[in-house]
Each structure stands twice: as C-alpha cells, then as structure tokens.
Amino acid sequence: MRVQLKMILDCDPFDAWRALRSPAVLRELYSPLLELDPGGPVPTLWEPGSMDVTVRGAGVVPVGRQRIDLDFDLTRMPGVRILVDSGRPLSGPLSLLDNWKHQMAVAPAPGNPARTLYRDRLDFGGPAAAALWMPMWTMWQWRGVRLKEMAPNWGFDPRPPADKVDAGADVL
Template sequence: MHVTLDLVLDCAPDAAWEAVHSPAVFRAVSGPWTRVESLEPGGFPERWPGGEHRVRLKLLGVVPMGVQVIRLSDESLVLSDGSTERIVHDAGGSVSGPMRVVRSWHHRMAISTAPAGRTLFRDRLDVGAGILTPVVMVGFWVFWQLRARQLTRLAPGWRKKFASRP
C-alpha cells in the first residue's frame, strides 16, 4: 500500500532538492511527532550523500520506535515536455523495534518545476507489513498529512537557506 503527497512548494526546485538531502530538514518535517537521532560517527552531516545512514526513532521523543536504515540514491528523468524531474529514493527500512513490522519500504521524493518559480513536490511511500499493512498505513497517512503541513510551512525559508548551494 502507499501514501502520497502532491504539493506545490513556495521555493525553487534547486532549493527543494537541497532540502530533501538535508538531515536538518528531515528532522524538522518529522517533528515534533518523531524525534530522530543519528547513529553515525560524528552525527548528522550537513547534507546526506547517497548510501546508508542509520538513525534511531522515538515517537513524541519518548517512545522507542527502533533503528532505521535510510538508504538513499538519486535519479534524474527527462520528461516528455523536456523538463527534468529529480527523485530521491530511500529503499532502507527498520532493523529493530516496533517499526520492524514494516517489511518493505520505498520512499520517493520527486522534485520538478511548477509555475512562478515554485516546486512540484511528489512524495510517495510504499510499505508492506503483511496482514498489518492497513493498520500501519493509517499511521503513515496521518504522519504524511502532518509532514505536508511542515513541508509547506518550511519551504519559503529554503529559498534563502539553500540559495548558495549548487
């Protein structure tokens, strides 16, 4: 099953692209419902490169949800109209704790140009948890709605924050 968001964000696509590679943004859009702690030596980098990154999740900052591997890769597609869509894939998943019930995980964040210098942001999470999938999806659907509010609220600040990055 999957949950999706289709948003128009008030920032340039390049700023949104940098934002989806930012551990600080990841933590901001996950909170305050989920607290995320890096398990990597040295903590969170400024920008996530491709590859694996281990984090510990806590619901409301208190309830342990386990350890998750975030496995990132990037992809660029040329669309039929000649524009480009960039996609971040997270094909990681839980390795411990209650979230381990989720057996399959594929999260995609797609960035493309929207009118007036804004960003079309498509966010899709496909998960499988066996017979528990419908129950798990209710939780993810609620989390995705809260995430949408945070993304929309934070995006205007990304214009300035990520303006100097490539």
C-alpha cells in the same frame, strides 16, 4: 500499500532539492513528534548511501531503528529530481513491514517555474501493512502540512512575509 502527496511548494525547485537532501530539514520536519538520532556525525547534505537512525517519539519514547538508504534518480525526466529511500525499519512496530520504498520528486511547477511541484510516495508491505496504513496516511498528511510551512524558508534569502514588505520599496 501506498501513501502519497502531491502539492505545490512555495520555493524554487533547487531550494526544495537541497532541502530534501538535508538531515537538518529532516529533523525539523518530524520535530517535535519524532526525533531521528543517527548516534554520530551527519553530513550537511545526504549523498547516496546508508545510515541507521534511532527514532524516538517526542524525543524520549523509543520507537525503533530505521535504515535510511538513499539514491538519486536525476535522469528519468528532464527537470525532475527524485530522491529514493529504499531503507527499511529495523526494529519497533514498523519492522513488521518487509517492503519499503520512499520516493520524493521535485520539479518546476507547471506555469510557475519559481515554485516547486513536489510529489512524495511511500510504498510499503508486510504482515502489518493494512493495520499501519491509517497511521502512515495520517503521518503523511501531517508531513504535507509541515513541508508547506517550511518550504518558503528553504531559500538562501527567504522572502519576508507579505505583511512586512513595504509596497513601494524595491525588494531584491
């Protein structure tokens, strides 16, 4: 089974890549619906490797444990960066899935290299895949909305909202 997103994000591709590698952005992305707790210190930016996290609904209801197993594909195409999570659910309802591959790709948007073409694909399989497809698809749509909301703030110097910029002022 597969769920996927393809959209243009209002941020620079470098900022999007940094955000994808940020545990803080991951926590914010799923909050308040889900909380991901590693049970210990986390890096500022993910590097290739594995980490197990406890997942809680609304921060209190145990949902299960998830292994995040990251690698980066930086050579497939020039200008494209892909984060690959081949981890898997370890416990809870999603552990009925025995195949899990999540890929997130960022590249300059066609016609506007200051924005990001973002592609997000999760392939999963197992005894409960058909039953879990609709909840996963719904989560992916929510994820897309959250990414679009968050992306303009990923830069080191976020742009002010259009209604806050004085039309005659120089903006750095």
